[in-house]
Amino acid sequence: MIYVAVVFLVLGLTMHVRGWIYSIQPDGKIAQKRKTKNLRLGLTTDMKTFGRKIRRIGFVMALVSGGLIAWQLSESGQSSRSAPTSTAD
Numbered sequence: 001m002i003y004v005a006v007v008f009l010v011l012g013l014t015m016h017v018r019g020w021i022y023s024i025q026p027d028g029k030i031a032q033k034r035k036t037k038n039l040r041l042g043l044t045t046d047m048k049t050f051g052r053k054i055r056r057i058g059f060v061m062a063l064v065s066g067g068l069i070a071w072q073l074s075e076s077g078q079s080s081r082s083a084p085t086s087t088a089d
Contacts, residue, residue, distance in 0.1 A: 005068040012061030019055025022047045 022031050026047035035045050044050050 002069060002072045005065045005072065009062055009065035009069065012058045012063075012065055015058025016055055016062060017058070019051045019053070019058055022051025022054060024051075026051070 018030075021028065022034065025031060031047045031051075034050070035047060038045050038050065
């Protein structure tokens with residue numbers, strides 16, 4: 001489970017960064033490639049708006065994945081601490 005969450009965390013962070021690129025440089029080389037792809041798919045060609053949407057989706061993916069990782073790590077830490085220890089008399 002933690003490996004899947006790490007993959008989604010990395011994907012979310014890359015989407016977040018790509019959204020920043022689209023928002024900051026709407027006339028850049030990467031944005032122009034995406035704009036032509038958006039024209040073919042029927043999506044918006046305003047790169048500032050598109051970048052904001054991609055940035056938000058990436059942030060939510062990273063936030064949820066990070067929460068899953070933190071929860072999984074805290075659960076594994078609690079199970080090792082709560083394991084009964086044998087006491088020899």
